[in-house]
Amino acid sequence: MANYLSYKQGTFPFKNLGLLVGANMNRVRDWNSVIEIFKNCLSLWKAKMLSYGGRITLITSVVNSLPTYYFSLYKAPIQVLDSLDKIRRVFFWGGSEEKAKMNWVTWDKTIAPIEYGVLGFGSLRDANLAMLAKWWWRFETEKEVLWRRVVWAIHHNPRAWSDISVKIYVPGPWKNIISTRQAL
Known part of the structure; x- marks a missing residue:
C-alpha cells in the first residue's frame, strides 16, 4: 500500500509526538526518553541556581506534566516511577546522584496533597x-x-x-x- 500511494515504508518502533509507537512499554528501556526529558529539565545547575520556592514551582508546574502523555496510555513500570521520583527528589533537595543532601522531610510527606500541610508534589504512580x-x-x-x-x-x-x-x-x-x- 505504501508503494501504491508513493509513501516511504517505515519500521516499528517510531516516534509520533514524542511517543514510541510499536514499542513494548512494559520494558523499562522504552521509557528512557521520558527519563532523559526529566533529567534535562531538572539538571543539577538549575537546582543550584534556584531557591526552594523556585524548585517547588518547577517541579509542580512543569515536571509533573511531562510524563502525562505517556501516563495516559501506558502503565509505567515500577522501576521507571522510582527513577523519576529519584530525579525529582535529588533536584528538590539540591544534591546530585553521587552526593546526596540531607532530606528535611520524608518523600512520602513531600508528595502528599497540600491540604495536609506539605509541599504537594503529587505521586507519579497515582497520576498514572x-x-x-x-x-x-x-x-x-x-x-x-x-x-x-x-x-x-x-x-x-x-x-x-x-x-x-x-x-x-x-x-x-x-x-x-x-x-x-x-x-x-
Missing part, C-alpha cells in the same frame, strides 16, 4: 493510575465514539462476565488500562 482509570470511565460513558467501538470489536467476548473485557493474547495499551483494576 488515575489517567488510565479515566479510559475506563470514558469507555463506559462514551458509547458511540469510534475508539470505543474499535476496542469493543477487538476485545469483546460474549461469554465473558466482565463489564470491560480484554483478550490477553491481543497486545496493546488496553491490557495496561485493564490491569489497573487490581491497583484500584
Whole structure:
C-alpha cells in the first residue's frame, strides 16, 4: 500500500509526538526518553541556581506534566516511577546522584496533597493510575465514539462476565488500562 500511494515504508518502533509507537512499554528501556526529558529539565545547575520556592514551582508546574502523555496510555513500570521520583527528589533537595543532601522531610510527606500541610508534589504512580482509570470511565460513558467501538470489536467476548473485557493474547495499551483494576 505504501508503494501504491508513493509513501516511504517505515519500521516499528517510531516516534509520533514524542511517543514510541510499536514499542513494548512494559520494558523499562522504552521509557528512557521520558527519563532523559526529566533529567534535562531538572539538571543539577538549575537546582543550584534556584531557591526552594523556585524548585517547588518547577517541579509542580512543569515536571509533573511531562510524563502525562505517556501516563495516559501506558502503565509505567515500577522501576521507571522510582527513577523519576529519584530525579525529582535529588533536584528538590539540591544534591546530585553521587552526593546526596540531607532530606528535611520524608518523600512520602513531600508528595502528599497540600491540604495536609506539605509541599504537594503529587505521586507519579497515582497520576498514572488515575489517567488510565479515566479510559475506563470514558469507555463506559462514551458509547458511540469510534475508539470505543474499535476496542469493543477487538476485545469483546460474549461469554465473558466482565463489564470491560480484554483478550490477553491481543497486545496493546488496553491490557495496561485493564490491569489497573487490581491497583484500584
